Structure formats: structure tokens, C-alpha cells
Amino acid sequence: MTASSPDPLDRYSRQVRFPALGEAGQRALMKSRVTLCGCGALGTVLANHLARAGVGHLRIIDRDFIETHNLQRQILFDEQDVADNLPKAEAAARKLRLINSAITIEPVVTDLDHTNVNDLVGDADLILDGTDNFETRYLINDAAVKLNKPWIYGGVIGSEGQTMTIIPGKTPCLRCVIETAPPPGMTPTCETAGVLGPAVAVIASFEAVEAIKVLTGAFDSLNRDIIMVDLWDWTFRQLKIANLLGKVDCPCCKHRKFEWLEGAMGSHTTTLCGRNAVQIASRRPEPLNFVEMADRLKAVGDVRHNAFMLRFGTEGYEFTVFPDGRAIIKGTNDISKAKTLYAQFVGS
Numbered sequence: 001m002t003a004s005s006p007d008p009l010d011r012y013s014r015q016v017r018f019p020a021l022g023e024a025g026q027r028a029l030m031k032s033r034v035t036l037c038g039c040g041a042l043g044t045v046l047a048n049h050l051a052r053a054g055v056g057h058l059r060i061i062d063r064d065f066i067e068t069h070n071l072q073r074q075i076l077f078d079e080q081d082v083a084d085n086l087p088k089a090e091a092a093a094r095k096l097r098l099i100n101s102a103i104t105i106e107p108v109v110t111d112l113d114h115t116n117v118n119d120l121v122g123d124a125d126l127i128l129d130g131t132d133n134f135e136t137r138y139l140i141n142d143a144a145v146k147l148n149k150p151w152i153y154g155g156v157i158g159s160e161g162q163t164m165t166i167i168p169g170k171t172p173c174l175r176c177v178i179e180t181a182p183p184p185g186m187t188p189t190c191e192t193a194g195v196l197g198p199a200v201a202v203i204a205s206f207e208a209v210e211a212i213k214v215l216t217g218a219f220d221s222l223n224r225d226i227i228m229v230d231l232w233d234w235t236f237r238q239l240k241i242a243n244l245l246g247k248v249d250c251p252c253c254k255h256r257k258f259e260w261l262e263g264a265m266g267s268h269t270t271t272l273c274g275r276n277a278v279q280i281a282s283r284r285p286e287p288l289n290f291v292e293m294a295d296r297l298k299a300v301g302d303v304r305h306n307a308f309m310l311r312f313g314t315e316g317y318e319f320t321v322f323p324d325g326r327a328i329i330k331g332t333n334d335i336s337k338a339k340t341l342y343a344q345f346v347g348s
Contacts, residue, residue, distance in 0.1 A: 039130055085309055149168070
């Protein structure tokens, strides 16, 4: 290292001085690889913390684009991102590269499902949950247990959030604790109950510090409970779950049945929380040609597109189409209606 070459540890000096981390821990962070699943409310806080902490390679997976109502709690985005019609993963990557140019940020604009999850998490040292639905969490859980990858679950609704750290073989997995998701309509969602930005920040910060522990080998300091916090009522609970390991009839970690990973569970259409919208996941082997598609659709009204998405509105519905063939159709929660609209305007 020459006199003109700054020590790469300098930017993390205050973190290195924390005795439980130190130089060895910082160097471990700088060599680590994390896959972040979801870059909305939780995901933007997680990505911000980990990029600033010096995680060496951060892969950010998100299927969605940015809307104005996201700005209340999704801290990496701004109004210009909305105007530019940027996907969340791409916008986050651009911000994070300005924050820390010494690390690798890899945005992946796709829907995480059983066909791609192994490729997207297989080289990771840790998987982080920034999602908003249990289908994706059960998929992550299956992949993590099968591949023996640690992962951290988190969720927030209203002013309340919860998180748990999962180390396959050493802690209960998600399905040990929550074997099946509640039926639709039986639990609050961000559409019905709303969500407070500070509650998101607290839970994501809990996840981030657990991530730093995992990546630096501080396993004795990990949380072994489900942590539940309500910031409005000012309550903090710890649900003891460690004794469930090996003692419940878990289909995943006990019987090694990976139903979500094998595609036996889960859907190819998803109603999106708080959006009056449906995602149609229809993968294509070749990217859509947005120039040709825009020309075909110009008769229906204003059609806009960039390298990341094509957007148009018709008959009271707004379509956002991605190069891989996925589409988010806003204006309905009816999956059958959304499929019909997709076939009519995008194609089979």
C-alpha cells in the first residue's frame, strides 16, 4: 500500500473500534456475500445499513417499481426515481454505489420463485428477508434449509414488527414456528392497517445487526427468540422458540420436504399489498421488445417505456410490464380479471 492509497478500513474506523467486531470482523464483512430478497420498506433500510457497514457483495432482488406512496418509508428512494419509472432494485443500487463505491451492488429485477431462487441465493453467505408475503418467505426458508444457508426473517404491519434469525440445524426454521400462512383476509395487511416508517426502521435494524453477527461469526450473540415490538403501545416481547428444534413435526427441516422450492406450493399470480393490483408472472425465454410493443399499443393511449419497464393505461387499468414478461396490473384485485387483461393486451 502506497502513501497515496488510503487504508480501506479507514471508512469503517468507528465500527472497527467496537470491541465485539474489531478489524477481523470488518475484514470478514468485506469478504461476505448477502442476498437481499425484497427492496421495499424493510429492504431499503437493510441495504442502507449493510452497504455502509461494508458488506462486500450485496445482491438486491425486487420485482417492483417505485410509486409515490413508497417514499413515506422506503428510505433509498426519492421523487425523481418515481418520475424516472425506476425499478426498486436498480434505484437502490444507484443510491448505494454513491454511498459506498468500494463494494459490489448487484441489482436483480425479477420475481423470486422456485425456478430461480437456488441460483440467486446459492453463493450467498446470508439471506435477508425484505419481503411482504409468506409465499416468498416459505420459499426462502426451503432454499435456506436445503442449502444450509442462514437467513433472517422480518415483518411489519402497522406499528408492530417481528424478526427471528434462522440457522439451519441449530435453530428452528420458519415452518417449525409458523407451519402455514393465515388464509387471505384473516390478518391485517399494509392496505388495511397501514404501516409506520419508524416501526420498519426498528425491525430492519434488528435484522441488520443480526446479519453483522452472522457474517462475522458471532453466533453466540445471535437472537434465539422471535422478537416482537409494538412502537405505538411501547411493548417488547420475546417468544422462546429454541426448544422447538427437532421437537415439532416440521415438514421442512425434519422431513426435508421442500414443497415451496419444488413448486408444489405457491402461485404464479400475486395480489400486491396495498396496491389494488395483481402481478402476473409469465416468464419468457427472450426479453420483450418494448419498441415493437409500444408501437402495437399506441392505439390504446399513452405508452411510455425505458430499459426497465413499459407502462400504459387503458379501460381504467394501469399496466407495468417488465422485460421478462411479468406485468403488474393496477386497478383490480381479481386474479382472473388480471389474467384476462394480460392475455388481451400483453399476449399469451
